[in-house]
Amino acid sequence: MDRQNNRENQIKHEKIQGVIILHREDEKKNYLLRLKTNEARGLFWQNMTGSVEKGENYQDALLRELQEETKLELKLSEADSFHPLEKKNCYEDKFGRFVEEAVFLVLFSRNEFPPLSIDPIEHIDYEWKPLDEVTSEDFYHASNYDAFMAAQKIFHALRLPCGPGHHKL
Helix, strand or coil, rough: CHHHHHHHHCCCEEEEEEEEEEEEECCCCCEEEEECCCHHCCEEEEEEECCCCCCCCCHHHHHHHHHHHHCCCCCHHHHHHHEEEEEEEEEEECCCCCEEEEEEEEEEEEEECCCCCCCCCCEEEEEEEHHCCCCCCHHCHHHHHHHHHHHHHHHHHHHCCCCCCEEEC
């Protein structure tokens, strides 16, 4: 009970997680973007993640983190490229903060892989992994794989590869 009371009294730290899927129109194939954290962060593969800064909502943070971590840019007017998932991750981070993490599916459609420029302060590598080859072993944190599975359900429910209104890079 003390832990529950402690959690209720903690200031909530808000984060986002973006499951980024690219549909290659030329190949008719779908890919998941995975980012590998740098040594200081543990050298593991993950979805795009980040903190919500003061004055931001979850979608603003998602757009900013997408640009900061990959140099990909989307506009709020193209909101159907973002699908907030009902899933939210809640956990205590390594700093003892109570974290609430909103999860989004981010969709792109293109005839080639978009050029990325990853932020070396956070990541050392990236990979476009074919969607049909992704397994739980591709993620260090189970919450990243769970987010991928939830996003994949939405992705398939939308009957995409990528429908009208989805952002073309």
